[in-house]
Amino acid sequence: MARIKFVDVTLRDGNHTVKHQFSPELVRDTAAALDAAGVPIIEVGHGDGLGGSCIHAGRSAASDQEWISAAIGAVKRAKIGVLVAPGMATISDLERARELGVTVARVACHATEADATEQHVRRARDMGLFTVGYLISVGMTSADRLAEEAKKLESYGAQYINLAESQGHLVPTDVAQRVAAVRRAVNIPIGFHPHNNLGLAIGNILAAIDEGATFIDGSLKGFGGGAGNAQTEVAVAALKRAGHEVDVDLFGIFDAADVFAKAVAPHPMPAIDNDSILMGYANVYGGYVLPIKHAAKKYGCSPRELVLRLGERRVVAMQEDVVIEEAQKLARDSAQQAA
């Protein structure tokens, strides 16, 4: 029924699962396999995007240049893209990426802060890149607000709006409502990027497509922040079963999943464990799964209580220091209660 363009984010969002330790060789082999399967856009880089390697969000095993070059050298047809978060990635980072052969820039911000991306969206367009407005944590604001923000992105020159539901908090009706609101507000295509904390990634994709989304993000073996992304090979199969047209070869994507699993072994697939469910339930940013686990262990507090506290504090991305602060507070409060 719908013609869907698949954007694979294994080599960017998937980097969260391995604390940004993908090797250039893994990137090369996985990109080659994705390209062979027909995936049109492959996003590469640190979990937080271009220039993301830092103490705050985790230091990478390789440089942006090494990862990007590995992907560019491995593909024949696919476009290689980067995520660009203003405040983290600079415009000169993007220029360097473009020089290496990147042709897609997805400029990202929290769902309510589109006007912080204007500078970068306009410059990306000037550079001749396929430029996407990427709204993070769309489950943390209303459908109407999302529509307003999407309109701004369109006015800056975004060529499609990607709605990323980073917490895995929404159910299909919530997703449908948001995609519909954005659809009414803009004339450019809409994309959707689910997370699987409540086991709803695939279901949410189908709901998004029913309301008009035509770009879909997924990750091989579901690698990604929190309980992981929509599992690419599952999504491709489900989309075809639902009657949609996806230019990705089913057996080819199975092969890509095998190549990736072998390269990343013995790292297990993200599982929907209790903590991930709780994070989705409490609407806490998925990139914090590992920082929460580490902080709870280090400071001796309950990871469950820590998730709830972070949900109350409405933390957004790039606030790992707040995870530490709340863990320390919680440990003190618990010790006081026990005393």
Add this chain to the structure above:
Amino acid sequence: MADAQLPVAILGSGNIGTDLIFKVRRNSHLDLRLVAGIDPASEGLAKARELGFETSSDGIDGILKRSDIRLVFDATSARAHLHHAPLLKEAGIVAIDLTPAKVGPSVVPCVNMSPEFSVPNVNMISCAAQATIPIVHAISRVVPISYAEIVATVSSLSAGPGTRQNIDEFTRTTTKALIDLGGARQAKAIVVLNPAEPPIIMRNAIYVVPDGDFDETDVRQSIAAMVADLQAYVPGYRLTVEPFMNGDHFVVAIEVVGAGDFLPTYSGNLDIINAAAVAVAERFALSLFPMKMWATPQANESTALS
């Protein structure tokens, strides 16, 4: 007893300029003679008049046609300041630049301010730089720093169009200042806008990778001393994560609660740059009136800040 006072003007009647009125008014070494803007209907100029100050809507011309102003706080925009800077210099008026124009050298009061004041123009870099460079500097005076990283989190409400359209410049100038003034060999500055309601207080996370041997106690003491120096002109500055070593790097986090003069108290980011600007102006005032420096103990303490 009246201190000899330096006649000053504020140029720019937006949020920063208006908040500055309150801070300049409170400083006994500064005599606010004029608040100048370009919009006669602006809330800032109205507030200035309400507080009993003379105003002008002729912008910089309102200042230049007078002969009494010795120092101007420029809280307009980078583009406007590039226009103002040579005019002020020619008129022999010291400029304190609160925009990203950066015509003159960058100053962080408790880090690189000297008792002599010989330049016509100083730049205040950015709010995050004012909040974090002192901490980085405090560490670098104990042990060399190979890398410093700061993450500035500001509430969405306190990040106006100026900030949002200049995020790239912000990260670049702050990174450079972390190296030049903070003492790090390499640096990274990150900014995050937080939309939480109620608005969050301005916070900064600071990470420093030391290069060499050091005693953790010395680092903590150096930071504590620096925080005390900062609190002398930014009372709302405080540590939220006490310094600790996490593997190969120090972690520190701070927040700035604004004075709530004109901007709400969560806008500590704007408050700290204004407080720093006033501290610089006060230093200039004191450098002109050396007799006053030895007359009062407080004046002696402030010269000891450098």
